[in-house]
Amino acid sequence: MIEIDSRAFGNKIKNIRNSKHFSLRQVSNQSKDETGVAISPSYWSLVERGKRNIPKPQTLKRIAKGLRVDESDVFRMAGLEAPTEATNLTRITSSEMVSVPIIGEIACGEPITAIENVSGHMLLPNNLVKGGDYFILKCIGKSMEPTIMNDSNVLVRAQPDVENGQIAAVLLDDDTTATLKRIKKTKNSVILMPDNPDFEPIVLNEDKPGRIIGVVKMEMKMF
Known part of the structure; x- marks a missing residue:
């Protein structure tokens, strides 16, 4: 471990954030x-x-995620040895995994997880998908940035309604x-509200119908 001054570390973090034109609120959400x-702003x-x-290391990982940079880069800036893959992974047996469908283009009239809609599957730990039916949906577009980035994948719990303020798949x-x-x-x-202020809300009513198919639980990393 190399002794790093907290002010020097902070300057490096700030320079990266400014170079990416992220606000404090953006990196916090990310x-x-x-x-x-x-991490609060x-x-x-x-x-x-x-x-x-x-x-601490766990907070450094969140800083890396907020800046959209590799964890190893932030650890090095903090004067710490980057965590290896072996120290980050816990052995999980096949009996503890569940196959979750990845939804591609949606076929008209078919249930969301019908075979016509499924482009693949991803194995996830049981504890991530307890108490319901889940699927993975690709986010196309920038209307939910910085909360959900374009081309990211989100884990969705299938349900016909959500609470006010929750992010839903519709x-x-x-x-x-x-x-x-x-x-x-x-x-x-x-009203379907975008998190990106550059986009307009979508109003669903009798003239413009739509239906909620699930609530977004978390953003997924695809390997």
């Missing part, structure tokens, strides 16, 4: 781990200004177009 825990600012000690038009949006319910309509 730093969520598998359990949904993120205020804490991130303190780290950049050298007002906090070098973060079928539009003739049941062949799926979109990911944050749900806002009103008395007479459901």
Whole structure:
């Protein structure tokens, strides 16, 4: 381990963030781990200004995710040895894994996980997909950035309704177009809200129908 000054580390983090034109809110939203825990913008600012000690390894991993850089790069900047693949992986037996379908183009009128829609499968640990039916859906477009990036894959729990503020997978038009949006319910309509302010909301009502097919649980890394 190399002794690194917290101010020097903070400057490096800030330079990377500025080079990518990310705001503190963006890197915070992008730093969520598998359990949904993120680094707050205020804490991130303190780290950049050298007002906090070098973060712990788990926080460094979230910093790397927020900056969209390799974990090994952030660990080196912190003067730490990058975690190896062997130290990050826990042996999981085949009996502890579940095959989850990856949804490609959606066939009109078919259930979301019908064979016509499935482009492949991904093995996931049982504990990630408890208590329901799950599928993986590819995000196409930038309307949910920085929360969900273009071309990323999300794990969706199949269900016909979600709570206000949750991100849902919604079928539009003739049941062949799926979109990911944050749900806002009103008395007479459901509004699909983008997280990216450059995009307009979509209003679902009698004239423009749609149906919720699931709630987004987490963004997936595809290997």
